[in-house]
Amino acid sequence: MRNALFAHVKRVVIKIGSGVISNAAGLENDRVASISEDICRLLKCGLEVVVVSSGAVAAGKGSLGIVGRPQTIPQKQAAAAIGQTRIMREYRETFQAHDYNVAQVLLTRDDLSNRRRYLNARNTVMTLLEYGVTPIVNENDTVVVEEIRFGDNDNLSALVASLVEADLLVILSDVDGFYDRDPSADPLARLIPLVERVTPEIEAMGGDSHGVLGTGGMRSKLKAAKRAALSGIGTLIVNGRTPHIVTRVFACEEVGTYVLPAQCKLTAKKHWIAFSKKPRGKLLIDAGGKRAVLYRGKSLLPSGIIGVDGGFERGDAVRLCDQEGKEFARGITSYSLAEILRIMGKQCSQIEQVLGYKYRDEVICRDDLVVTADQEEEDRQ
Numbered sequence: 001m002r003n004a005l006f007a008h009v010k011r012v013v014i015k016i017g018s019g020v021i022s023n024a025a026g027l028e029n030d031r032v033a034s035i036s037e038d039i040c041r042l043l044k045c046g047l048e049v050v051v052v053s054s055g056a057v058a059a060g061k062g063s064l065g066i067v068g069r070p071q072t073i074p075q076k077q078a079a080a081a082i083g084q085t086r087i088m089r090e091y092r093e094t095f096q097a098h099d100y101n102v103a104q105v106l107l108t109r110d111d112l113s114n115r116r117r118y119l120n121a122r123n124t125v126m127t128l129l130e131y132g133v134t135p136i137v138n139e140n141d142t143v144v145v146e147e148i149r150f151g152d153n154d155n156l157s158a159l160v161a162s163l164v165e166a167d168l169l170v171i172l173s174d175v176d177g178f179y180d181r182d183p184s185a186d187p188l189a190r191l192i193p194l195v196e197r198v199t200p201e202i203e204a205m206g207g208d209s210h211g212v213l214g215t216g217g218m219r220s221k222l223k224a225a226k227r228a229a230l231s232g233i234g235t236l237i238v239n240g241r242t243p244h245i246v247t248r249v250f251a252c253e254e255v256g257t258y259v260l261p262a263q264c265k266l267t268a269k270k271h272w273i274a275f276s277k278k279p280r281g282k283l284l285i286d287a288g289g290k291r292a293v294l295y296r297g298k299s300l301l302p303s304g305i306i307g308v309d310g311g312f313e314r315g316d317a318v319r320l321c322d323q324e325g326k327e328f329a330r331g332i333t334s335y336s337l338a339e340i341l342r343i344m345g346k347q348c349s350q351i352e353q354v355l356g357y358k359y360r361d362e363v364i365c366r367d368d369l370v371v372t373a374d375q376e377e378e379d380r381q
């Protein structure tokens with residue numbers, strides 16, 4: 001079955017967790033070498049590979065004398081600054097031993113939130129791939145603080161997979177795949193080889209990380225798989241500590257958990273609005289407006305807006321929330337906060353009269369609007 005699934009794979013993103021390439025003592029050079037060797041084998045077969053590698057904090061914290069998980073943000077930033085050079089040195093040396101080059105790509109959430117920088121990042125990674133160089137991506141930990149983080153590298157890997165339009169995302173973790181419950185807490189837990197759709201019930205079965213090194217646990221891997229699925233990309237979650245697992249995956253062995261891509265994928269722009277662009281405000285929408293957006297595929301008109309919050313400008317992303325304050329969609333607004341305060345609740349025909357000008361009838365045009373509420377994919381437009 002995996003034969004058929006992977007037959008079309010040309011470009012793959014491989015995410016490597018901290019728990020795969022490091023332990024309490026720091027970076028495990030042998031494991032980096034072994035995974036790199038497998039990746040070089042893929043390159044020789046003509047595949048394009050983008051690596052998203054964690055491990056900077058784990059590789060650097062020992063030099064600061066930190067035992068266990070760093071507690072403060074400055075500690076994490078300092079550890080990452082030390083560790084990032086170490087992980088890059090290992091990748092560079094092991095790839096070079098197989099006559100391949102690597103490049104370091106450090107990203108922040110702001111880089112992917114800004115459309116111009118997002119496209120620049122995409123161009124850089126694509127150019128590297130054209131030259132046969134393997135990008136090694138990580139979050140730029142030394143400059144980010146908690147509020148502006150990607151969250152974890154599982155999320156980053158899904159965004160990168162979407163950015164480069166990968167055919168497959170492989171997440172290497174310290175566990176054999178997704179189990180029906182946390183296997184570290186229950187030895188009777190059973191591996192689930194195939195997930196057709198990451199429903200809220202499935203997501204609830206993924207627990208947190210218990211390791212000193214990992215951050216997101218299985219929960220964040222499922223969330224990442226869901227995001228990748230909405231870009232039309234399947235995700236395989238396997239144990240990166242199993243020898244030559246990458247080679248085994250591409251030999252189509254039935255290992256790990258495969259999460260299928262969604263049948264109905266979002267356009268690249270809608271995926272970016274939903275997951276990469278940072279929302280800067282909130283619009284409160286009445287029941288009629290919510291129905292029109294959610295079930296009738298309509299644009300958002302000023303008449304459906306009953307409240308507004310945040311400091312946003314025209315062109316920023318905003319959340320659309322119902323009267324209970326629950327988000328159900330996101331979009332790029334054609335009007336600023338100041339303008340919406342004046343036109344909300346009004347008919348389109350009144351916009352020009354109120355503002356003295358009109359950009360368009362819709363506050364958010366359907367092409368710039370994406371449903372984020374958990375519902376059947378078929379409803380997403």
Ligand SMILES: Nc1ncnc2c1ncn2[C@@H]1O[C@H](COP(=O)(O)OP(=O)(O)O)[C@@H](O)[C@H]1O
Binds near residue numbers: 213
């Ligand atoms: N349902 C589950 N199936 C598998 N692993 C789970 C589950 N729930 C929680 N986990 C935990 O998630 C961990 C993997 O995530 P994490 O520690 O973040 O690793 P990584 O460094 O690879 O990102 C596993 O070691 C396991 O303890």
Ligand SMILES: N[C@@H](CCC(=O)OP(=O)(O)O)C(=O)O
Binds near residue numbers: 017141151154216
């Ligand atoms: N950017 C951090 C990794 C954060 C992270 O998400 O770690 P993990 O859960 O092991 O993938 C680092 O390089 O240490």
